[in-house]
Amino acid sequence: MLKSVAVITLDRVGIFELGLLGEIFGLDRSERGTGVPRFDFTVVTPVPGPVRTGPGFTIDVTHGLEAAADADLVVMAPFGTTDAREMPEAVLELLRDTMRRGAWVMSVCSGAFALAEAGILKGRKATTHWRYSAELAASYPEVSVDEDVLYVQDGTVITSAGTAAGIDAALHLIRQELGAKAAAAIARDMVVPPHRDGGQAQYVDRPMPITGCDTLEEVLVWINSHLEEEHSVTALAARAHMSERTFARRFKSETGTTPSAWINAQRVLQAQELLEDSGLTIEEVARAVGFGQAVLLRHHFNREVGISPAAYRRAFRGAAAPGTAGAGTGAAHTGSISGV
Numbered sequence: 001m002l003k004s005v006a007v008i009t010l011d012r013v014g015i016f017e018l019g020l021l022g023e024i025f026g027l028d029r030s031e032r033g034t035g036v037p038r039f040d041f042t043v044v045t046p047v048p049g050p051v052r053t054g055p056g057f058t059i060d061v062t063h064g065l066e067a068a069a070d071a072d073l074v075v076m077a078p079f080g081t082t083d084a085r086e087m088p089e090a091v092l093e094l095l096r097d098t099m100r101r102g103a104w105v106m107s108v109c110s111g112a113f114a115l116a117e118a119g120i121l122k123g124r125k126a127t128t129h130w131r132y133s134a135e136l137a138a139s140y141p142e143v144s145v146d147e148d149v150l151y152v153q154d155g156t157v158i159t160s161a162g163t164a165a166g167i168d169a170a171l172h173l174i175r176q177e178l179g180a181k182a183a184a185a186i187a188r189d190m191v192v193p194p195h196r197d198g199g200q201a202q203y204v205d206r207p208m209p210i211t212g213c214d215t216l217e218e219v220l221v222w223i224n225s226h227l228e229e230e231h232s233v234t235a236l237a238a239r240a241h242m243s244e245r246t247f248a249r250r251f252k253s254e255t256g257t258t259p260s261a262w263i264n265a266q267r268v269l270q271a272q273e274l275l276e277d278s279g280l281t282i283e284e285v286a287r288a289v290g291f292g293q294a295v296l297l298r299h300h301f302n303r304e305v306g307i308s309p310a311a312y313r314r315a316f317r318g319a320a321a322p323g324t325a326g327a328g329t330g331a332a333h334t335g336s337i338s339g340v
Helices: 015-025 089-100 109-117 133-139 165-178 180-190 217-224 233-239 244-255 259-277 282-289 294-305 309-316
Strands: 004-008 040-044 049-052 058-061 073-076 104-107 151-154 157-160 332-334
Touching (some): 004 015, 004 089, 015 040, 015 180, 157 165, 217 233, 233 244, 259 294, 259 309
Parallel strands (some): 004 040, 004 073, 073 104
Antiparallel strands (some): 151 157
């Protein structure tokens, strides 16, 4: 069970990424009835003392790398360069030791370069910020780099794409370790979706939205509260006061996927919560979330989660247990675009 988390910081550490890790793992939510425990959260650095952040101000890190020696999760925060050849050997050895003892290792954004330099991405799938993906692939050809996804899990190693994708990767890990309800509770606290469809490819060279323009947020919220109903593009476009063509284009732009794929993914998330917390049968869960019948729930659940609804219930109901989707040796799980 995930109880302790340590984040490695180096000179010019990414302050947003460090902040999101602190927000997810550093706040005590144990008394809110959410099923989220209090994590032992520690920030470490090779030489304790002031650490310069990317924007230029410093933070005081009081713990050395030895404080991460027994952590259940060690996270490599992004630092001021993608050249990890000058990385302190003690940092690389900490990452290797974490892997050897079977604990989780995660990187956010360009932190993947440290994992690659340590050799733990060799023969694995990984991702990083799309700006650096070509450089990562060229510098470490033994790493299979996917620039289109938000995160990749390969065994006990998770790499996330740029910046905010660290949230997606961390919530994915929490779903694995503590279940969908815990991940949803943290996401609700942070006012972010518990699961985002679409990869970072949707952000490459994407023009900024016009300030003040309408979005589909109201429609998406409405769909989420009516997942048990049938939803056609025609009806949803009418609710959004758009033509079907405009609605489909706007939907893909905002979510990175199609309406049907997005709805199916939300139904699977709701099914995960019901499988954990309710006594409904698989057939009843299928009807409650809008799939109608168990065979459709099994199909979409297997595609999204990697295991059957029954296996998921056995793993998570009543107790937190490590997830099995993409967690086996050599298996990879990616936060990528769902199928249509």
